[in-house]
Amino acid sequence: MADERKDIAKRExxxxxxxxxxxxxxxxxxxxxxxxxxxxxxxxxxxxxxxxGLDIQIEKNILSIKGKIENIVPEDAKPIYVEFGGNEYVRSFTIGPEVDVNRIQANLNAGVLKLILPKAEEVKPKKIEVQVA
Amino acid sequence: MLWFDFADSIWNEFDKMQREIEELFDLTAPLSNIRSVSRGTFPVINVGETPDNVIVYILAPGIDPSKIDLTIEKNILTISAERDTTKDIGEDVSIDGYHRRERISGKFKRIISLPETIDANNVKAQYKNGIIIVTIGKKEEEKSKKIEVAIE
Structure with missing residues (x-):
């Protein structure tokens, strides 16, 4: 009986x-x-x-970037030397309210993602004149 | 005194916990493959093999394909190229400063040895989504052949 129990636990x-x-x-x-x-x-x-394979999302103040690596390895291939493994990229950043999320542009070229996050008009810095009395 | 004496304080407990976690995850003396490359090596390379070919995958995003120099001599593959990561920003954008620069910029060269079964005269290379894929045929005599056994 005790032996049986052991076996079940092992399998799990x-x-x-x-x-x-x-x-x-x-x-x-x-x-x-x-x-x-x-x-x-x-x-x-x-x-x-x-x-x-690219998935870019903004939820509240979090920008998350995900990218699935397209499978280009033939089915009958075996690895002989491996420096990297994995099938997706994931990275997230918090962004401030100054980013105009409706105007974000994404561009992917030769494996390089370029994201342009424009700032909203009202938060662009204004030059403040310092009055010297 | 150069440091505070944390013995018998709660910080000592935290320090002990941290050390235990580091040991648990091999952070202090990580165990790695003797051929593994350090984090941040550029470009990283994987090599695979099918019955007819040896295939080399070089992860080299954002490179002008005309500037890739790839040679195979005997069974030694050399890849050299140059990438300027600041060019990816584009000319329409004026950039005053940066927060992070993690992407590797400049000239690079890597040399790897391939199996001696390859036929250096039978090489194809393509650049797809930032990966250089080099397909090298195997010498005819090295291809795995099905041998018929005659039964008498």
Missing amino acids: ETNISKDIAKKTRALVPPVDIYEDNEKIVLLADMPGVSKD
Whole structure:
């Protein structure tokens, strides 16, 4: 009886570890972020992602970027040397209320994502004259 | 005194906890493959093999394909190229400053050895979504062949 119980517990354990093994860790794309008075520009390296695999969302103040890597490896291929693994990129940033979310532009070229986040008109910096008495 | 004495304080407990977590996740002395490259290596490369070809995948986003220099000599593959990450910003945008610059910019070169079964005269390369895909045929005699066994 005791033996049977042990067996059941073991089987559950292997199932869990298999589920974790199936999920590959998401890759973190390196980014460049520039800013001027008009906009914030984000560039992200996401090689292997096509336009269809890209998912950019803004929810409240969180900008999340996801990109699925298109499978280009033939089915009968076996790995012989591997430096990277994973099938998607994920990265998120908090953004401030100054970003005009309705005018965000995204462009993907040769695996580089370019996001232009324009600033709303009313929050652009104004030059303040300092009066010297 | 250069540091505060945290012994017997609550901070000592936090420090112990942190050390335990670091040990648990191999953060202090990570175990890595002897061939693994450090984080931030550019470009990273994977190599695979099918019965007829050896395929090299080089993750090199944002490169002008005409500036990629790829050579194979015997079984040594050399890739060199240049990328200027500031060009991706575009000329219409005037940029005063940056918050992050994580993307690697400049000239790079990587050399990897491939299996000796490759036929260096039979190479195809394409650039797709920022990945350079190099397909190299195997020497005819190295291809896995189905051998018929005659039964007497």
